[in-house]
Amino acid sequence: MTKTAFITGATSGIGRATAYEFAKHGINLVLCGRRLERLQSLEQELKHLTEVHILNFDVRDKAETFNAVESLPKPFDSIDILINNAGNAHGLDPIQDGSIDDWDAMMDINVKGLLYVSKAIIPQMTARQSGHIINIGSSAGKEVYPKGNVYCASKHAVLAVTEGMRIDLNPFGIKVSAINPGLVETEFSKVRFKGDDKANDVYKGFDALQAQDIAEIIYFVISRPDHVNIADMLIFPKAQANSTTVKKDL
Template sequence: MDKTALITGATSGIGKATAFLFAEHGINIIICGRRKERLKEIQKALNEKVKVHILSFDIRDKHAVHNAINTLPEDFSKIDILINNAGNAHGLDSVEQGNIEDWDAMLDINVKGLLYISKAIIPKMIANKSGHIINIGSTAGKEVYPNGNVYCASKHAVDALNQGMRIDLNKYGIKVGAINPGLVETEFSEVRFKGDKEKANTVYKGFTPLKPEDIADIIHFAVTRPYHVNIADLVVMPTAQASSTIVNKEL
C-alpha cells in the first residue's frame, strides 16, 4: 500500500513497534519524538524497507509541533494515517497528595499534545478528502482506579476527543478510531515511577502482560480494513486482566 503514516511517541513501546510493523507492510512513516538519537536508530533500521522521515519535537509545545509539520518534505506531505500514540503517566498519588507538575505533564502530553498534532494534520486530510486517525487511549479512559485520578481524567478526555473527532470529521470521509490497551509492558511504569525500575517491574510480575507488538498488530489491522469499515473504539487487555484493579497473577 502506497501510504504514509505519522506516528507520535515513536521512540519506544507501542509507537516503535507500530513503526516497525508498518515498515514490514510497506507503509512509509514519519516517526516523531523527543529523543532524536533513538529516532535516527529507527530510521537507519527501516530505511531499506520504506521511506522514513524523522521529526524531533516536544508535543507539549504547540509552536514546535506546527513548525515541525511545516518542514515536511514533498514526499511526506500527504499523510494518510495519524497514530496519536504519545502519552505518559506521572506519579501514582491520591488527589490530595498529587504533584501539580505531574498533573501538568499528563494533561499537556496526553490531551493538549494530541490536540496540537491533530490540529496540524487534520487540514491536510480534509484537503485530500481522506485520512485515518487512530487515538491510543487506555482502559483508564473507561474506568477510574485508586490514585489514577488525573491520569484517568486525561485518558477519559482522549475517549471524548475520539468520539468528537469522529463526529466532526464524518462529513469529510475521515475515519477515526481508538485502541484502548490495558496492561502493556513498556517504559510506561518506569516513567510513572520516575525511573524506579524495580518498582516498575513489579507491575508486570506474576502474569503475562500485553506486548507493544500486540497493540501494533491491532493498529495495523484497523488501518488496513476496507474503506467502509471503521473500528471506532476497541478495548484490549491481557487475559489475566479483568479490570484496572483485577489481575490474576497466576496466569
C-alpha cells in the same frame, strides 16, 4: 498507492512497534519523538523496508509541533494515517498528594499534545476528504481506579476528543478510531514510578500485553476495507479483567 503514516511517540513502546509493523507492510513513515538518537537509530533500522522521515520535537510545544509538520518535505507532507501515540503517566498518588507538575505533564502531553498534532494535520485530510486518525487511549479512559485520578481524567479526555473528532470529521469521509490497551509491558511504568523499583513489580506474575500485540491490532484497524471503521477497541491481556482485577501467579 503507498500510504504515509505519522506516528508520535515513536521512540519506544507501542509507537516503535507500530513503526516496525507498518514498515513491514511498506507504509512510508514520519516518526516523531523527543529523543533524537533513538529516532536516528530507528530510521537506520527501517529505511531498508520503507521510506522514513524523522521529526525531533515535543508535542507539548505548540510552536514546535506546527513548525515540524510544516517542515515535512514531499512526499511525506501528505499524511494518510495519523497515530496519536505520544503519552505518559506521572506518579500514582491520591489526589490530595498529587504533584501539580505531574498533572501538567499528563494533561499537556496526553490531551493538549494530541490536539496540537491533530490540528496541524487534519486540514490536509479534510481538503482531500480522506484519512484515518487513531488515538491511543487506555483502559484508564474507560474506568477510574484508585490513585489514577488525573491520568484517568486525561485518558477519558482522549476518548471524548476521539468521539468528537469522529462526529465532526464524518462529513469529510475521515475515519477516527480509539485503541485502548490495558496492561502493556513497556517503559510506561518506569516513567510513572520515576525509575523506582516499583516499576519492576507491575508486570510480574502474569503475561502482560506486549507492544507488538497492540501494533498488530493497529495495523488490522488501518487495513480494513474503506467502508469499515473500527471506532473503539479495548484490549486486555488474558489475566486482566479490569483496571484493578489481575490474576497473578506469585
